[in-house]
Amino acid sequence: MIFDIEVGFPDHLSVVIVGPGPAGIGVARVLRDLAIPDVWVFERGQIGQSFRNWPKETRLLTHSFPRNVFGVADLNAVSFDSSPGWSLRSEHPSGEAYAQYLEQAAELFGVNVQCGLDVFAIEPIENGFTLQTSRGTVTADYVIWACGLFGAPIDAGLPGGRLGRHYGAVNSWDDVEEDEVYVIGGYESGIDAAIGLSQKGKDVNVLSRGAPWLDRDKDPSRSLSPYTQQRLDTFRKCFSINLLSDVDVIALEQEGSRVHTLGGDGRSWLSDGPPILATGFLGGTKLVSQWFDHDQDGIPLLTAQDESTAVPGLFLVEPEVSHQGHLFCFIYKFRQRFAVVARAIAARIGADTSVLEMYYENNMFLDDLACCDDDKCLR
Numbered sequence: 001m002i003f004d005i006e007v008g009f010p011d012h013l014s015v016v017i018v019g020p021g022p023a024g025i026g027v028a029r030v031l032r033d034l035a036i037p038d039v040w041v042f043e044r045g046q047i048g049q050s051f052r053n054w055p056k057e058t059r060l061l062t063h064s065f066p067r068n069v070f071g072v073a074d075l076n077a078v079s080f081d082s083s084p085g086w087s088l089r090s091e092h093p094s095g096e097a098y099a100q101y102l103e104q105a106a107e108l109f110g111v112n113v114q115c116g117l118d119v120f121a122i123e124p125i126e127n128g129f130t131l132q133t134s135r136g137t138v139t140a141d142y143v144i145w146a147c148g149l150f151g152a153p154i155d156a157g158l159p160g161g162r163l164g165r166h167y168g169a170v171n172s173w174d175d176v177e178e179d180e181v182y183v184i185g186g187y188e189s190g191i192d193a194a195i196g197l198s199q200k201g202k203d204v205n206v207l208s209r210g211a212p213w214l215d216r217d218k219d220p221s222r223s224l225s226p227y228t229q230q231r232l233d234t235f236r237k238c239f240s241i242n243l244l245s246d247v248d249v250i251a252l253e254q255e256g257s258r259v260h261t262l263g264g265d266g267r268s269w270l271s272d273g274p275p276i277l278a279t280g281f282l283g284g285t286k287l288v289s290q291w292f293d294h295d296q297d298g299i300p301l302l303t304a305q306d307e308s309t310a311v312p313g314l315f316l317v318e319p320e321v322s323h324q325g326h327l328f329c330f331i332y333k334f335r336q337r338f339a340v341v342a343r344a345i346a347a348r349i350g351a352d353t354s355v356l357e358m359y360y361e362n363n364m365f366l367d368d369l370a371c372c373d374d375d376k377c378l379r
């Protein structure tokens with residue numbers, strides 16, 4: 001594996017994976033097991049950059065626990081034979097610590113990662129792709145898009161959204177100076193912000209459209225994770241967290257040195273500093289969206305191999321993958337598709353895929369999408 005080299009990869013590669021987060025590193029490892037040559041992962045920052053950008057107090061929600069011989073992989077592991085819980089000695093690692101795990105995993109797996117290389121655009125050509133990058137043009141037979149979501153905060157089109165401060169732009173809750181803070185959005189990042197701020201002694205008001213803290217959906221992609229729910233229940237007893245549901249924030253307005261947050265029902269709130277926008281992240285496929293068909297909700301349409309239905313050879317491995325209405329937006333979900341994508345590429349190259357048996361044996365290979373029809377498999 002080579003980091004930060006100036007010159008190193010050939011002009012033409014077999015597979016380019018864009019983004020060495022858990023998705024990119026995990027799928028690169030499977031391609032390595034299949035002995036696919038000339039596979040490179042490109043990263044504009046450092047390995048695990050999204051995790052390095054989290055507020056420093058934020059922890060993974062899904063817990064990490066070593067599996068040993070018992071067959072259930074650590075929920076945050078990108079391979080069946082690694083465990084952030086074990087290597088980091090932490091059940092809920094911070095973003096920075098998890099990025100270290102990814103870096104160690106990349107090194108141990110022997111995958112090629114080129115850091116400091118921004119991919120600006122990709123273009124399908126005959127038998128492959130051209131990638132325009134900050135270090136020139138590269139061609140590849142296959143592209144795996146693994147850019148995640150965190151890099152693209154959205155203010156949900158809120159008029160005056162620039163008066164707020166997006167969750168993704170906060171380095172630490174220590175940086176928030178005001179004593180009373182408004183958080184817009186009451187899902188995972190909103191509640192994480194509320195907990196982080198309340199621990200710093202702030203009075204926190206969460207303004208939320210619904211009441212996710214009361215939602216009992218069994219899929220943590222649709223309701224608060226047990227970790228967040230547990231922390232919220234604990235911290236609400238000791239700290240000042242005011243949860244307001246049924247608030248549809250329609251605009252932010254400047255009022256002198258203060259910010260006015262306007263609700264659709266006529267209510268409004270004045271704050272000394274910018275409200276925290278916990279309004280989510282734009283899909284990481286924005287840069288390549290023209291190469292995907294989309295459903296009516298804007299979700300990229302994929303084949304059963306997670307390949308673009310519009311452009312063969314372009315695969316998607318990341319939280320935006322969705323099949324039959326089921327979201328693969330946690331590591332323990334989308335890692336089930338690494339071997340599916342790797343098998344599709346291996347089959348076209350003519351590589352032996354028998355090694356993938358071990359992915360089945362280790363429960364890291366969900367290729368039977370009919371299973372997604374069965375509600376039981378998501379509980």
Ligand SMILES: Cc1cc2nc3c(=O)[nH]c(=O)nc-3n(C[C@H](O)[C@H](O)[C@H](O)COP(=O)(O)OP(=O)(O)OC[C@H]3O[C@@H](n4cnc5c(N)ncnc54)[C@H](O)[C@@H]3O)c2cc1C
Nearest residue numbers: 019021022023044049050060061062119147148318330331
């Ligand atoms: C606060 C928070 C807590 C979370 N907690 C959990 C949790 O507990 N468990 C869980 O399973 N998930 C959790 N998630 C979701 C998890 O972070 C994502 O599912 C995961 O990061 C997605 O992995 P990925 O590899 O697809 O993308 P990322 O980890 O975002 O990696 C994508 C990489 O691509 C790089 N990149 C992007 N665009 C380009 C480009 N054009 N050129 C070059 N490089 C590029 C980025 O710099 C980044 O390093 C959480 C998310 C947040 C925001």
